[in-house]
Amino acid sequence: MDTHMTEAATTASGAEILLRALKDQGVEVIFGYPGGAVLPIYDALYQQNEIRHILVRHEQAAVHAAEGYARSTGKVGVVLVTSGPGATNAVTGLVDALMDSIPVVCLTGQVPTHLIGNDAFQEADTTGITRQATKHNYLVKQSGDLARIVHEAFYVAKAGRPGPVLVDLPKDILINPAPYSEKPTSPHRSYTPRTEPDPAAIRNAIALLKRAERPIIYTGGGVINAGPEAAELLCEFVRLTGYPCTSTLMGLGAFPASDPLFLGMLGMHGTYEANMTMHGADVMLNIGARFDDRVTGRVNAFSPGSKKIHADIDPSSLNKNIFVDVGIIGDATQILRALLAAWKADGTKPNKAALADWWQTIEGWRAKNCLKFTQTQNPSGIIKPQYAIKRLHELTAATKRDTFISTEVGQHQMWAAQYFPFDKPNRWMTSGGLGTMGYGLPAAMGVQIAHPDALVIDIAGEASILMNIQEMGTLAQYRLPVKIFILNNQYMGMVRQWQELLHGSRYSESYSEALPDFVKLAESFHAVGLRANNVGELDGVIQEMLAVNRPVIADICVDQKENCFPMIPSGAAHNEMILGPEHEGQARGITDEGLVLV
Amino acid sequence: MQVEGSGPHRSATISVLVENESGVLARVIGLFSGRGYNIDSLTVAPVEQDQRKSRITIVTSGTEMVIEQIKAQLDRLVPVYRVSDLSREGSHLSRELALIKVVGIGNARQEALRLADAFRARVIDATTESFVFELTGATDKLDAFLDLMRPLGLVEVSRTGVAAIARGTRTI
Numbered sequence: 001m002d003t004h005m006t007e008a009a010t011t012a013s014g015a016e017i018l019l020r021a022l023k024d025q026g027v028e029v030i031f032g033y034p035g036g037a038v039l040p041i042y043d044a045l046y047q048q049n050e051i052r053h054i055l056v057r058h059e060q061a062a063v064h065a066a067e068g069y070a071r072s073t074g075k076v077g078v079v080l081v082t083s084g085p086g087a088t089n090a091v092t093g094l095v096d097a098l099m100d101s102i103p104v105v106c107l108t109g110q111v112p113t114h115l116i117g118n119d120a121f122q123e124a125d126t127t128g129i130t131r132q133a134t135k136h137n138y139l140v141k142q143s144g145d146l147a148r149i150v151h152e153a154f155y156v157a158k159a160g161r162p163g164p165v166l167v168d169l170p171k172d173i174l175i176n177p178a179p180y181s182e183k184p185t186s187p188h189r190s191y192t193p194r195t196e197p198d199p200a201a202i203r204n205a206i207a208l209l210k211r212a213e214r215p216i217i218y219t220g221g222g223v224i225n226a227g228p229e230a231a232e233l234l235c236e237f238v239r240l241t242g243y244p245c246t247s248t249l250m251g252l253g254a255f256p257a258s259d260p261l262f263l264g265m266l267g268m269h270g271t272y273e274a275n276m277t278m279h280g281a282d283v284m285l286n287i288g289a290r291f292d293d294r295v296t297g298r299v300n301a302f303s304p305g306s307k308k309i310h311a312d313i314d315p316s317s318l319n320k321n322i323f324v325d326v327g328i329i330g331d332a333t334q335i336l337r338a339l340l341a342a343w344k345a346d347g348t349k350p351n352k353a354a355l356a357d358w359w360q361t362i363e364g365w366r367a368k369n370c371l372k373f374t375q376t377q378n379p380s381g382i383i384k385p386q387y388a389i390k391r392l393h394e395l396t397a398a399t400k401r402d403t404f405i406s407t408e409v410g411q412h413q414m415w416a417a418q419y420f421p422f423d424k425p426n427r428w429m430t431s432g433g434l435g436t437m438g439y440g441l442p443a444a445m446g447v448q449i450a451h452p453d454a455l456v457i458d459i460a461g462e463a464s465i466l467m468n469i470q471e472m473g474t475l476a477q478y479r480l481p482v483k484i485f486i487l488n489n490q491y492m493g494m495v496r497q498w499q500e501l502l503h504g505s506r507y508s509e510s511y512s513e514a515l516p517d518f519v520k521l522a523e524s525f526h527a528v529g530l531r532a533n534n535v536g537e538l539d540g541v542i543q544e545m546l547a548v549n550r551p552v553i554a555d556i557c558v559d560q561k562e563n564c565f566p567m568i569p570s571g572a573a574h575n576e577m578i579l580g581p582e583h584e585g586q587a588r589g590i591t592d593e594g595l596v597l598v
Numbered sequence: 599m600q601v602e603g604s605g606p607h608r609s610a611t612i613s614v615l616v617e618n619e620s621g622v623l624a625r626v627i628g629l630f631s632g633r634g635y636n637i638d639s640l641t642v643a644p645v646e647q648d649q650r651k652s653r654i655t656i657v658t659s660g661t662e663m664v665i666e667q668i669k670a671q672l673d674r675l676v677p678v679y680r681v682s683d684l685s686r687e688g689s690h691l692s693r694e695l696a697l698i699k700v701v702g703i704g705n706a707r708q709e710a711l712r713l714a715d716a717f718r719a720r721v722i723d724a725t726t727e728s729f730v731f732e733l734t735g736a737t738d739k740l741d742a743f744l745d746l747m748r749p750l751g752l753v754e755v756s757r758t759g760v761a762a763i764a765r766g767t768r769t770i
Contacts, residue, residue, distance in 0.1 A: 130634050131625060136676040139620070156676055191676045316670035319663055431604050 004210065012176040014146055015040040018107070019171070021150040023050055024183055027078050029069065029449055030054070031062040035082025035217070040174035054449060054478060057470035059086050061442035063164075064468070065091020067102045068429050068446030072404055076157050076225070076229055077446065078104040084122030087129070087168075092436060094133040096165045099433025100250060101225055103162035105153050106134075113141060126168045135163030140170065143178035152181050160193030161314040162225055165172060176229065193313065197330035197338050204326045205309045206342040212283035213354035214361075215243040216306075218266065221250030221432070222288020222313060224425045226332035231255070231425040233336035234287065238342060242355060242360055246274040248289045249417055250432040257421030263362070264371075267295040268568045271412040272370035275574040277362050281306040288312060289330045291321040292433070298479025302572030311335045335465040370566050371418055372582050378534025385412065385487045385558040388538060389419040389459065392485060395542045401455040406445045408440040409466030411493035411564045416459040418564075438467025441484060443470060448480040455483070462488040462555075463512050472525035475551040483545050484553045486518060489560045497563045501578075522553035531555040604643045605661040609638070611684045611692060612669065613770050617677035618652040620642050622709045625675055626654055635668050636660065639694075639737070641759035651679065653770075655762050657737075684762050692762040696740050697722075698731045703752030710750040717743045 012482055018041060019050055022030075031054045032503060034042045045053050054143050055151040056062040059081045066077025089109040094119040095106045111120040127139045136216075138149045152596050153165040161335050209215060223230045232255040238245045238261055245255050246266040255262055264271035266278055278284070284306040289295065291310075294301040310318055311328040318327040328335055375387040387414075387451070405420055406429035410463050413430055429447060431439040448456040458465075475482055487493075495510040519529030528550050532541040538556065545552045565580035616622045623642055630637050641655040643652075658668060671679045684690040688727055693708070698719070700710045707727070714721065714731050717739070723730035737760060744755060764770070 127621060128624070131621065137621075141620075160674070190679045193674075302753050314674060316667060316674055318670070321666055323663065 010412055011177055012180065013040060013044070014143055014174040014176055015044040017178040017180050018150060018174070019044050019051060020145045020180055022078065025151065025154045026075070026390065027051055030078045030080050031056055031069070031446065032080030033057075033059050033062060033082065034088050035085035035087060035109060037106075037111060038080060038086075038169070038174070039081060039110075040108070040171065041169075053080070054445075055474065056442065056445075057473050058468065059089035060093050060438065060473070061445070061468050061471050063090050063097065063104060063106065063396050063528060064436070064442035065446035065449070065565045066104045066106075067093065067097050067100075067439075067451045068406060069444030070102050070104060070445040070446075071224070072426050072444075073450045075425065076103045076105055076154055079104060081108055081143060081459070082122065083109040083111055083126065083138070086122075087124055090140045091130060091133050092434075094166065096431055096434040096436045096439065098133060098135060099162040100431065101162050101221060102164070104164040104355075105157050105286055106164060106167050108175075108349065110139070110168045112171040114172070116170065118176045122551070124252050130166050131162075132167045132181070135161075135165040137168065139168040140173050143173055144175050146173060146178045147181040148184070149559070151181070151403040152188070155184075155188060156191060157465040159188075159333060159508065159523050159580050161222075162345050164528045191532055194315075194329050195313070195331040195334055197311070197335045199338070201326055201328040202342050203337070205311075205544070206326060206346050207348075208283050208307050208309060208326065209241065209285060209343070210245075210346055210348040210350055212243070213351055214280055214282040215241070215355075216277050216281040216357045217241070217243050217245045218247070218278065218284060218286045218287025218289055219245065219251045219254055220248040220287070221515050222253040223251055224286065224288075224333045228314075228425055230288075230333040230336055233333060235259075235338050237336055237343070240340065241350070241386050241458045244359070245278055246270070246278065248292065248295055248432070249430060251289060252417060252428045253422035253425045254324050254485040256423040258423050264369070265301045266419050267292075268297070269418065269564055269566065270295075270568075271418075272368050272566055272577060272579065273365040275568065275577055276365045278303050279574040280361070284308050286310045286324075286398070287335065290317045293321070296321060297576075298571055303574070345532070352525070368579075368583070370579055370583070373580065374582065375535070375536060376564040379534060381535045381539055381571075383532065383535055383556060383558045385415050387487065387535075388485075388487060388556050388558055389415050391538055392457070392459070392542055393420045395539065395546065396455065399455065399546055401452075402445070402452065403455045403457065404429065406430065406440040406443040406447065406458045408460045409435045409437045409469075410464060410495075411489075411562075412459055412461045412487040414494075414564045415487070420459070441465060441468050441471045442474075443478055444482045444484075445474055449478070449480050456481075457483040457485055460484055460486045461493060462486050462490065462515055462518070463492045466516075469521070472522070472527060472551070476526040480551060482551050483551050484551075485545070486553065486555050487519070487558050488515075488555050489558050489562065490515065491560060493562075500563065501567075501569070518553050518555040522551075525551075527551035527553060529553050529555070531557065533557050603665065607659050607661055608665065608712060609657065609659045609685065609691065610665045611760065612656045612658065612672070612721065613682045613762060614672055614683055615635075615645075615650050615652040615679040615770055616654060616657065616675075617679070619677055620653070622677045623654070625662075625674065625677070626656070629657075629671055629675070633667075633671065635664065639759040641761050655760050657760050678769050688764060688766070688768060690762055690764045692736055692760050693734055694737050694740055694757045694760050695732065695734045696746065697756045698733060698743070698747060699728060699754040700731065700747050700751045700754045701728045703727050706750045710747060713743070713746050713750075719743065736749070760761040
C-alpha cells in the first residue's frame with residue numbers, strides 16, 4: 001500500500017489527522033456522543049466547519065442513525081463514541097448493520113495504550129467485544145498507522161458485501177503527533193472481493209431461465225446495496241423477460257411495487273401469490289438475497305421443484321442454507337448487466353405458452369386478495385392497523401413529496417411492508433436481519449439529516465418507540481421534522497400474536513402497561529403530539545402530521561386484537577400459509593418441530 | 599435436494615495464509631465457535647516474516663456443504679490472503695510433532711525405549727526413571743505410539759497440531 005507522508009502534517013495531532021482522513025473520504029456528517037477518551041476528537045471537531053456532528057442521546061441511536069444515512073444515500077455512515085460504555089452501547093447497532101450489510105465506520109475512544117489491559121476507568125476490550133459484531137475492526141497502536149487504518153476502514157466497509165467496521169482509538173494516539181498518508185491507490189493486500197461475474201455462470205443461468213416454464217425472480221437487499229443502477233437494470237431485466245418478481249423485506253423498492261409483474265414481498269408474512277409462485281416455480285433466480293429463514297420457511301420444502309440460480313457478492317452466501325444449481329459471484333449491477341446482454345444474445349425463444357399458463361395460475365392466487373381486511377367506516381369505529389397504513393400511504397402519495405419510511409420491529413413493520421408500496425430503492429429503512437426494536441426513530445433521523453427536504457416517517461409500535469424515545473431530543477435540537485406514526489395497540493403485537501397462536505393465548509408480559517401519554521410526551525420534547533382514537537379522526541391526524549414542518553408523534557389507537565397475515569408458521573412450507581380471518585379454509589397450524597424455531 | 603446437515607461427514611485439512619496482525623487467530627477461532635464448526639487441530643506460526651504473513655493449518659470435519667461454508671467464511675475475513683483445502687486439491691503431507699514423557703523403571707522402561715526406537719522417536723531428555731521422547735509423523739502414527747506408551751508409564755504429552763503442505767510444485 002502506498003503511503004505518501006506529507007511533511008507539514010507530522011505536526012498535527014492524531015485527532016486532526018483522523019478528521020483529515022475523514023474529509024478525504026468525503027465524510028460530511030458524524031453521529032456521535034462525547035466522553036473522556038474522545039475529547040481530543042471533539043476538540044478538533046470544534047475547530048473546523050467541514051464535518052457536521054449530530055449529537056444523539058444514546059450511542060445505539062448513533063449507529064442506527066448512521067445506518068439510515070447510509071441506506072438512504074449509498075454513502076458510508078460514520079459514528080463517533082467514547083470508550084467503555086460508549087462502545088458497548090453501540091454494539092447492538094453494529095450487529096444490526098452487520099446482519100443487514102450496511103456500510104458504517106464506527107470510531108471508538110479507548111484508554112491510552114499504556115493503560116490497555118489495566119481495567120482502567122471506562123476501559124472495555126472493544127475490539128474483542130466487537131470482533132463478531134463487525135465486518136472487521138482495528139485497534140490503532142501506533143500513530144504511524146492511524147491514517148492508513150482509517151482509509152482502510154472505509155474501503156472495507158464498502159467493498160464486497162458492505163458492513164460495519166470499527167476503529168478503536170487510544171487517547172494518546174489522538175493527542176500525539178501523527179503523520180498523514182493519502183488514500184491508497186494500490187489494491188488492498190488481502191481483501192479484494194470479486195465483482196465481475198463468471199461468464200460461464202451467466203450463460204448457464206440464462207440457459208435455465210430461457211427454458212423456464214414456471215419462473216420466478218427473487219431479489220434482496222443486495223440490489224439496493226449495489227446502487228440505483230442495479231435497481232434500474234433489474235427493472236429492465238424483469239420487464240424484458242416478463243417473469244414474475246418478488247422481493248425480501250430488505251429488497252423492497254428495487255423493483256416498483258406498482259408494476260403488475262411484482263407479486264409483493266415473500267416469506268413468513270409475504271403475499272399468498274409470492275409464496276405460492278415460489279413454491280411452484282421450476283426455475284428461480286435469486287439476486288442479492290440470502291435465503292434467510294424468514295423467507296424459506298422449512299428448508300427441505302422450500303421451492304422444492306425449482307432449479308436455483310443464486311447471484312450474490314458474498315461467496316459464503318452460496319449453498320449456506322439452500323443448495324443451488326448455478327452460483328454467480330459478483331456485484332449485482334455487473335451481474336444484471338451481464339444477464340441482460342446474455343439474454344439478448346441467446347437465440348432461444350422463451351416458452352410463451354407455458355409462461356402465459358403460469359401467469360394465469362399466479363393471477364388465480366392473486367385473486368385470493370390475501371391482504372384484504374374489513375374496516376368499518378363508522379366514524380366512531382376502531383381503526384384497523386392495515387387501514388391506518390393504507391391511508392398513510394394514500395395521503396402521503398397525494399403530497400407528491402419524496403418519502404422515506406423507517407420502521408421499528410414487529411407487527412407494524414410487517415404491515416408497513418405489506419401496505420406501503422415502494423417504487424424506488426433507498427426509500428425503505430428497516431431492521432431485517434437482527435430485528436432491532438428501537439431502530440426506526442434514529443434511522444429516520446439519519447435519513448432526515450441526509451435529505452433535509454424529504455418527508456421522513458417512522459412507522460412505529462408503542463412498545464418499540466420507547467426503546468429509543470430519548471432521540472426526540474435530537475429531533476428537537478436539529479429541528480428535524482421526522483414524523484413518528486405509532487400504531488398503538490397497547491401490546492407488543494407480534495409477541496401477543498405468537499402467544500395467541502402458539503401458547504394458548506397466555507399473554508405473558510406482552511401487554512404495554514403504564515404507557516406514557518404520547519401527545520404530552522411529544523409536547524415535552526418540543527414536538528407536535530396528535531392522537532386518532534377512531535376512524536373519523538384518522539385522516540385529519542395524518543393530514544395535520546404531514547402539514548406541519550416540525551417533528552410529530554401521531555398516536556394512532558388501533559384494534560388491539562388484529563393479527564398479521566398471511567403467516568407461514570415456523571417450520572412450515574410456503575404452501576402451508578395461514579391466511580387471515582377474512583379467508584375460508586385454513587391450512588394446518590404450527591407443528592411441534594416449528595415450536596422450537598423462532 | 600441437498601440440505602445442510604445431510605450427507606456423509608469428511609475430514610478436511612485447510613491451510614489459511616493470513617496477515618500476521620493481532621487478533622487474526624481470534625477471528626478464525628471465533629468464526630468456528632460462533633458458527634458451530636469443529637476444530638480437530640489448529641496450528642499457527644509466521645511463515646514469511648518480512649511480508650508479515652502467517653500460516654494457519656486447521657483440521658476440521660463436517661458435511662461437504664459445511665466444509666465449503668467453512669472455506670468461504672474463512673476466505674471473506676479481511677486479513678485472509680488465501681484458503682486451500684489440501685485434502686481436496688491433490689495429495690498432501692501432514693506432520694505433527696509430540697513431546698512425550700514416560701516415567702518408569704525396570705522392564706517397562708526398557709520396553710518404552712525399544713518401542714521408541716522402532717517408531718524412530720528421539721530421546722531428548724532422560725533421567726534414571728524417565729524419558730522425554732520427541733516424535734514426528736502423521737497424526738495416526740503419533741496416536742499409535744501414545745497408545746503403546748500408556749501402559750508403560752506415559753505421564754504427559756505436548757503435541758503441536760498438524761502442519762500440512764501440498765506435494766509437488768503446487769503452492770498455496
